[in-house]
Amino acid sequence: MYVAVKGGERAIENAHAWLAEERRGDTSVAELSVAQIREQLSLAVNRVMAEGSLYDPDLAALAIKQARGDLIEAIFLIRAYRTTLPRFGASAPVETGEMVCDRRISATFKDAPGGQVLGPTFDYTHRLLDFKLAAEGAVPEAPEGEAKDGPVPHITGFLNREGLIQTEDESDATPPDLTREPMELPASRALRLQSLTRGDEGFVLGMAYSTQRGYARNHAFVGELRIGTVEVEMDIPELGFAIGIGEITLTECETVNQFKGSKTEPPQFTRGYGLVFGQTERKAISMALVDRALRWKELGEDDVGAPAQDEEFVLMHSDNIQATGFLEHIKLPHYVDFQSELELVRKLRREAEGQAAREAAE
């Protein structure tokens, strides 16, 4: 049954007006600018770009302001905006081996060529609240050292030379795109990586943690974690050659995992891979662990029934916008649905009461 109802327009309008006022907060406190959010809440901006699946720091900052700091709401705004943009094409795959690294560490090789570069990290901070930040004040310039020129080689390249790590299949095949075609299962690794890189950080982290706690444990070492900028290049048809169309910050994590070998493969190390927009280290490491867990089939490992091995479970629940949409729709008017449920329960109760009365009479 469908019942058209009207009303509520004024309540909605007033609710939105109040929302705008609450968003602004106390007007005796200076208003936050989009540039301030972009520059000073940059890790929130990075998360919104990664999960919104659109690299544009200004837009992400605006979305955070509009969403009053609710990052999933901000991601929703970015996803909605993204659908309005015409697509000019696809870039050449970014060369992370040529990344200009702000940070580059390896947990497997102390003396990695290129060195252990910590970058602007929270690691080794004491996680004590810094009350100096509550007062305004200038920040001293960070010290500078002597930079070495040239690209920093990937750590896995060294293991590769000895044949001790599984190599990636070389290919230039056009990857599937889950923003264009509905996701089909079983999914290729390319599709899984696209899904994971835009997946909810909390969900992907939880899945990764579950593998560490023993649900499809895969003994991951962080072979390398690097954060920095890469140039994005695209072929321009009207020019007939490729040009750089911009520069983006990425976080890349390559895990090195134990592998005992299978019927076809000798014992060697295997890999998990994480690549995420922005400085998003927790997400990139999580992505690499989950990527590795999902590879059980192609590596000939056992399905131990762990959630992180279940492609359907992981990929269909990692998107926080899909999840939010379905979860939150239950708060919207369901008056008619509920009316029918109410009538059903009343009917069942009448029948049960009638039954009890008949049994008592017998």
Add this chain to the structure above:
Amino acid sequence: MAEMTEPSERQAWMSTLAKAPAADLARLWDGLGLAPEHEMLRAPEVGAVMVRGRTGATGAPFNLGEMTVTRCSLRLGCGAVGHGYVQGRDKAHATTAALVDALMQTDKADRVREGVVTPLTEALAAAQATRRAKAAATRVEFFTMQRGED
């Protein structure tokens, strides 16, 4: 029109124009005092490019996510065609990039190179050098406290 420039040089200036902060380009362009007549071949248009990565950095491509890009194409009175493809959503940035690209193919190339392209290239290189130097200052120098064989 001047002789055709090498694609590699044109690639370099187009990439610089794409990455340069819009405000820097606007300031340098204004300083040049050029306002060449032109007709639009493609009005400035905001869109997205799907950025790809490679599985394990070296394997098969996958779709990482999109980035915003603005493009513009125009033709100068002398016939030179310029294209601008720039990061972000700034239409003025794309238009100026297309004008610079077109002028770089004319006898004004030296003036435009000196006034716009070279300063932008140097500013980008300087910004990158500063980040590299700050990163270098966080490189760990290990030293051995004690060896086990003692």
